[in-house]
Amino acid sequence: MIFQRYLARQLSQPTGIIGKFVLGPLWNKRNATLNEVTLVHLEPQEEDRILDIGFGGGYLLERVIPKVKRGLAAGLDVSSVLVENCRARYRKDIKAGRVDIQWGRAEALPYPDRYFTKVSSVNSLFYWSDAPQGVAEIYRILQEKGKLVLTYTCKRDLEKKGFVRYGIKTYEEAEVRQMLAKAGFREIKAIRSGDRHREFICMTGCK
Numbered sequence: 001m002i003f004q005r006y007l008a009r010q011l012s013q014p015t016g017i018i019g020k021f022v023l024g025p026l027w028n029k030r031n032a033t034l035n036e037v038t039l040v041h042l043e044p045q046e047e048d049r050i051l052d053i054g055f056g057g058g059y060l061l062e063r064v065i066p067k068v069k070r071g072l073a074a075g076l077d078v079s080s081v082l083v084e085n086c087r088a089r090y091r092k093d094i095k096a097g098r099v100d101i102q103w104g105r106a107e108a109l110p111y112p113d114r115y116f117t118k119v120s121s122v123n124s125l126f127y128w129s130d131a132p133q134g135v136a137e138i139y140r141i142l143q144e145k146g147k148l149v150l151t152y153t154c155k156r157d158l159e160k161k162g163f164v165r166y167g168i169k170t171y172e173e174a175e176v177r178q179m180l181a182k183a184g185f186r187e188i189k190a191i192r193s194g195d196r197h198r199e200f201i202c203m204t205g206c207k
């Protein structure tokens, strides 16, 4: 029970050595396919201003940064150790104003209205304490016609693997669709895909 609680806390907000040296690299490996599919739908352009929420080990940021040559690649995470790691890694790009890494929560994004052209988030949604509020925040910080790419493991697979024991919330496709529509997103599409670990959904919507 104590171990379960510890694991639940680490998964939702990694800390210490485990957060720094274990979870980041582990997620980069295990979530590679989810992030690659997200990248395809994100279609980063040179002048885009892109935010990745819950960047973890930074797999997606690493691929977005070289593509947005005249824009901005930003990352936000609730884990201080992951934020520190990422800031150290992109110190020069941050200084040059091409990269911005912030500590924060999806539910209260520390950016002005209409600041980004695109927002992504991969396997982070189910840790948010208030997912509809997070989606509403994303809508607020997106420019008109801006795009959201929200990727997450399917409910059935999370339940099958017992992740619900660790405090993870699971969402049906219809629930997430409804959340996006309620926030104001249009042209909502759900692309189902999978890898050897799970089935996942990549949901896109436009402001």
Ligand SMILES: C[S@@+](CC[C@H](N)C(=O)[O-])C[C@H]1O[C@@H](n2cnc3c(N)ncnc32)[C@H](O)[C@@H]1O
Pocket: 011, 012, 013, 014, 027, 028, 031, 034, 035, 053, 054, 055, 056, 057, 058, 059, 076, 077, 078, 079, 082, 104, 105, 106, 107, 121, 122, 123, 124, 127, 128, 129
């Ligand atoms: C399973 S990891 C996924 C990491 C990465 N996106 C990937 O695909 O490998 C979930 C990430 O979401 C972050 N996170 C959890 N709750 C959050 C919240 N409320 N707001 C922002 N990030 C959050 C965690 O710290 C963690 O880095």
